[in-house]
Amino acid sequence: MNKFSGKVAIVTGGASGIGYAIVNRLLNQGIKVAVADLNEDRLKELEEEHKGNLIGVVTNVTKEKDIEALVQKTVDTFGGLDYGFNVAGASRSALITDQSEEDWDFTVDLCLKGVFLSVKHQARYMKEHGGGAIVNVASLNAHVPMFYGAAYSSAKAGVEMLTKNAALELAQHNIRVNALLPGLVSTPLTKGLTDHEGINEAYKERIPMRRPADPDEMAGPAMFLVSDDASYVNGTGLVVDGAWEVSGYPDLSKFM
Ligand SMILES: NC(=O)c1ccc[n+]([C@@H]2O[C@H](COP(=O)([O-])OP(=O)(O)OC[C@H]3O[C@@H](n4cnc5c(N)ncnc54)[C@H](O)[C@@H]3O)[C@@H](O)[C@H]2O)c1
Structure with a gap:
């Protein structure tokens, strides 16, 4: 038995990439998991693979009714809810001058409203049942803009501020939000970028560790944030980027 065993978590966007890596970590620690995703086929496979320890709940995180039903189903199945990992996200990218209203709404609804609805309903349950811990997945783009990424970067900056507001309001209920x-x-979301030789090299040039992260390298920090080791960590953003954010200037060491 470890300190996580018997706990219950929701992971939105848990059928792929970073969310899936978190799901695996949770299962390895003896935590029961509700995976919320649009990918029904993958959810069925996961449920079959981890019978009794995982449920797949087809969920569109931009729909409040779906999130309410997700929390209810999780609690009905596993008897509680201790952790929320709000990971689902994607982007429709364009220059600001070309971006359609529809694509802006798609991106901001998914990345920001989806996290708001998730936190709202996870916290509603947690505050009546002793507390919990929530991790919202934002992005380095919360701090750093990128071409074609105005909607995504703005939404991710919003996720970081939403996280701070949630921590402020929910600390009194023994809920930490980071x-x-x-x-x-390296996930299906970024495959189009990392498969492109020129773009991949441009990224590596900027990232001092000279490589993208494996999704599992996000799961450890996410677990830390909900763990008792982080019992006084609240309302913060943990940047996990191989020192990318601090590499703003060109690498002058090459010239010295
Ligand atoms: N991969 C990166 O480099 C990177 C960097 C920074 C932040 N992020 C963020 O991490 C999160 C996960 O990204 P990833 O790279 O693992 O992507 P991914 O595409 O591998 O996984 C995203 C998952 O979210 C699900 N999803 C999409 N829309 C949904 C909706 N409306 N409701 C429910 N589920 C939905 C997808 O079906 C998919 O399973 C996203 O929020 C992304 O913005 C990713």
Whole structure:
């Protein structure tokens, strides 16, 4: 038995990439997991693979009814809810002058409203049942803009501020809320970028560790944030980016 065993978690966007890496960590620690995602086929496979320890709940995080039903189903199945990992996200990218209203709304709804609805309903349950811990996945783009990424970067900056507001309001209910800000992670979301030789090299040039992260390198920091080791960590954003954020200037060491 470890300190996590018997706990219950929700992971939105848990069928792929970073969310899936978190799901695996949780299962390895004896935590029961509700995976919320749009990918019904993958959810069925996961449920079959981890019978009794995992449920897949088809959820669109931008729909409040879906999130309410997700929390209810999690509690009905596993008897509680201790942790929320709000990971689901994606982007429709364009220059600001080209971006359609529809694509802006898609991106901001998914990345920001989806996290708001998730925190709202996870915390509603937790505050009546002794507390809990929530991790919202933002992005390095919460701090650093990128071409074609105005909607995404703005939404991710919003996730970081939403996290601070949530920590402020929920600390009195024994709920901690923190954000994780990944740099570049090798997942289906970024495959189009990392498969492109020129773009991949441009990224590596900027990232002092000269490589993208493996999704599992996000799962450890996410687990830390909900763990008792982080019992006084609240309302903060943990940047996990291989020192990318601090590499703003060109690498002058090459010239010295
Ligand atoms: N990969 C990176 O480099 C990177 C960097 C910074 C931040 N992030 C963030 O991490 C999170 C996960 O990204 P990833 O790279 O693992 O992506 P991914 O595409 O591998 O996984 C995202 C998952 O979210 C699900 N999803 C999409 N829309 C949904 C919706 N409306 N409701 C429920 N589920 C939905 C998808 O089906 C998919 O399973 C995202 O919020 C992303 O913005 C990723």
